[in-house]
Amino acid sequence: MISLQGITKRFGAHTVFEDIDLSLSQGEIIVIIGPSGTGKSTLLRCINFLEKPDAGRLTVGDLSVDTQRASRADILALRRRTAFVFQNYGLFANKTALENISEGMIVVDKLPKAKAHARAREILERIGLADKADAYPASLSGGQQQRVGIGRAMAANADVILFDEPTSSLDPQWVEEVLSLMKQLAVERQTMIVVTHEMQFARDVADRVVFMDEGGIVEQAPPEELFTAPKDERTRHFLRKILAPTGQAVP
Amino acid sequence: MLNLEYMWGLLPVLLRYLPLTLQMATIAMFFALILACLLAVVRVSKVPVLNAFSMLFISFFRGTPLLVQLFLFYYGLPQLVEALVAINGVTAAVLGLTLHFSAYMAESIRAAIVGIDRSQTEAALSIGMTQSQLMRRIILPQATRVATPTLMNYFIDMIKATSLAFTLGVTELMGATQKEAAGSFLYLEAFLLVALIYWAIVEVLSWGQRRLEIYLNKAYQR
Secondary structure, three states, X not given: OEEEEEEEEEEOOEEEEEEEXXXXXXXXXXXXXXXXXXXXXXXXXXXXXXXXXOEXXXXXXXXXXXXXXXXXXXXXXXXXXXXXXXXXXXXXXXXXXXXXXXXXXXXXXXXXXXXXXXXXXXXXXXXXXXXXXXXXXXXOOHHHHHHHHHHHHHHOOOOEEEEEOOOOOOOHHHHHHHHHHHHHHHHOOOOEEEEOOOHHHHHHHXXXXXXXXXXXXXXXXXXXXXXXXXXXXXXXXXXXXXXHHXXXXXX | OOOHHHHHXXXXXXXXXXXXXXXXXXXXXXXXXXXXXXXXHHHHHOOXXXXXHHHHHHHXXXXXXXXXXXXXXXXXXXXXXXXXXXXXXXXXXXXXXXXXHHHHHHHHHHHHHHOOOHHHHHHHHHOOOOHHHHHHHXXXXXXXXXXXXXXXHHHXXXXXXXXXXXXXXXXXXXXXXXXXXXXXXXXXXXXXXXXXXXXXXXXXXXXXXXXXXXXXXXXXXX
């Protein structure tokens, strides 16, 4: 189980969001949607402590941390339970695809190198890049790089994988392969929180869609409900704007 | 005309001093690299107090001539610190070269570290790496590649700068040449020969530099 209680984030005088509560059970898949600049990514980054929240409590599995009193050990433990997939991949440029995936297992989990590499090879198999084990990021396509990024997150064996707009910086031809890998993870009931503008993905995969606007959660519901009968005017407005040009049904 | 026979005869004499020149440069480079890495990491991580000290250190050693620094260590400091009276020219030269070049190299290493895409730092932290693991395994290996051409240039500079040690009474390559020339009065031949020797060393190093860069770039071929 993962829960956020009263999570608040400010940048100087500007409050990005205040008092956010959100919880999900194991195997649940949540998609967060909303206009740009409403703090979706920042919220995700707070869960991984890439941003330090200004108030609130984070619980992941049996680890519960008051964000204002988190020790270095708490933060490292929290990060190990919450893997992150970045918009611009963030692959280690000096490491091969295999090493990108095994790095955390070797350095953080202290697995013997041979064992970590064996696990990394299994993951490469699952993400369809077994033949790219020894390729460096610079020689991979955007789609392949992001799949390695997802593979690295899978290797963390985390309680939840956080996806921060994983397809936003991809050329259109690579989007599908990344989404289909994410769908595959969803089928395996990998717990995940996904921030994305891919509405079709949200419809197909999410157990629950969360709509954020102006620094707060406006409403959350299963996709069939949120996409067809949103309760709040702001949700309706947003969906109309984003769905109409794609030819999808508009509420 | 040039007395080629004299030059030919002088070559083996001067080459006997080559090991000392290379030793001074190598030892100074070794310690300068360590010091420069420390200074750069302190600057990048903005470690309180130490950061201010690093800035002052870099500012001073970049802001004053190497020759002045060498004289300061060799002739000046013993006046202040009794124990340094025994400091010999070679030690003072190595010390001066180390401090002087570490200041320059720290700035190149810092620039190389800062130049590495921030997303890799976040990715490393996100999987639970500590700051020092991040530095050792992700940032410094990549910064090394970026900084290597510049650092090799400093090494080349440093080899040439060892010639200043002769002003501290060290008989290295330059000092030996000076002595030989003073004895034979064939200044042109002697200094031309030593120039050619320095040039040859630098050419060999430049060749090594190119090989090293090809090796370091192998992860970045598209």
